[in-house]
Amino acid sequence: MRTTFVSTVSLWNSSKSTLDKLQTGLVKANKELVTGREADVGLKLGYRTGDTLSLRQSRAELDALTDSNASTLLRIKSTYQALDNARTTAEKFMGVLIATPLTDGSLGPVQYQAKVNLDGLISGLNIDVAGQYVFGGLNTQEKPLNAYVQGPVPSASKAAIDAAFAAAPPAGFGFSQSAPAVASITPAEMEAFLDGPFANLFTGVNWQNWSNASSENIQSRISPQQRVETSANANDEAIQKLTMAYTMVFELGIDNLKDDTRTLLVDRIVNTFSDAITGLTGMQSKLGAVQEKIEQADERMSLQKTIMDEKITHLEAVDPAEAKIRVDQLMTQIQTSYSLTAQLKNLSLINFI
Numbered sequence: 001m002r003t004t005f006v007s008t009v010s011l012w013n014s015s016k017s018t019l020d021k022l023q024t025g026l027v028k029a030n031k032e033l034v035t036g037r038e039a040d041v042g043l044k045l046g047y048r049t050g051d052t053l054s055l056r057q058s059r060a061e062l063d064a065l066t067d068s069n070a071s072t073l074l075r076i077k078s079t080y081q082a083l084d085n086a087r088t089t090a091e092k093f094m095g096v097l098i099a100t101p102l103t104d105g106s107l108g109p110v111q112y113q114a115k116v117n118l119d120g121l122i123s124g125l126n127i128d129v130a131g132q133y134v135f136g137g138l139n140t141q142e143k144p145l146n147a148y149v150q151g152p153v154p155s156a157s158k159a160a161i162d163a164a165f166a167a168a169p170p171a172g173f174g175f176s177q178s179a180p181a182v183a184s185i186t187p188a189e190m191e192a193f194l195d196g197p198f199a200n201l202f203t204g205v206n207w208q209n210w211s212n213a214s215s216e217n218i219q220s221r222i223s224p225q226q227r228v229e230t231s232a233n234a235n236d237e238a239i240q241k242l243t244m245a246y247t248m249v250f251e252l253g254i255d256n257l258k259d260d261t262r263t264l265l266v267d268r269i270v271n272t273f274s275d276a277i278t279g280l281t282g283m284q285s286k287l288g289a290v291q292e293k294i295e296q297a298d299e300r301m302s303l304q305k306t307i308m309d310e311k312i313t314h315l316e317a318v319d320p321a322e323a324k325i326r327v328d329q330l331m332t333q334i335q336t337s338y339s340l341t342a343q344l345k346n347l348s349l350i351n352f353i
Helices: 008-035 041-099 108-125 156-166 180-184 186-198 204-209 236-252 258-317 320-345
Strands: 219-223 228-229
Touching: 041 108, 041 219, 041 236, 041 258, 108 236, 156 204, 156 236, 186 228, 186 236, 186 258, 219 258, 228 258, 236 258
Parallel strands: none
Antiparallel strands: 219 228
């Protein structure tokens, strides 16, 4: 006859081993119940694990593009609003200029307002979003436009205008804007100056006296297959003309000109404002079209993310009801194991002697 050695210690340790397995299973089941996803996706999917990884990577890329588009839209809306302010101000000022009598002394308030509007234009175009200047083009770290200082120390832009006006004929007039000789300027001389030396101050290399912006705009990827231009810059012709129109009002001695020359100058100012306003409207239209493209891209990506989520769920999801049943069963088994362990702990030969 053969007997097997039995001890309460071995029985106790056996229940502890089982309890460890049950607790590990409970942690896994609870995780699946909370997340709705397999605790070990690789174990479940095997060779198809690559499919879910690829889907999740594509989903993350769409999320990143959506977040980037939100920042881009903020920049576009800020740019559009700044252009709208500049356009509205220019339209109002042009209306006032047209309605103002072209007589000596009547243009003083208009000249003052032109200076205020120019300062406002420069300030408005120097706005930044999240530390990046929206009218800087690719150069987003530096203010796009330099201040037009009219104090003791003139800015480079003002100094250039003063020098051009005072240059020896035929390039300039040979005297300053405040000189009495301004009254002798003929319409033909003023027209030649406006079309030549003065206009050149607002284009090409000379525009660098005004602007630090890059002429190349930001290109943004708004969807996996689409890249568009998503900014404006202070080197646009519309902004150059608007700046030129304001300075024509108060820097060319308009209040001291004779009547026919003054009339020609005012007509040119009005035409320049009109061209600038048309250009600003065009800039706004481009930004509006880009905004629409971004919003459409976001809608498409939202649909794509929904489809991807459904595919990921199909691959990784667990049945919540089945997970809950497993949690309940494991909890019951653990409680039973605790009860058995307590009973085994109380077994002792002393109780039977």
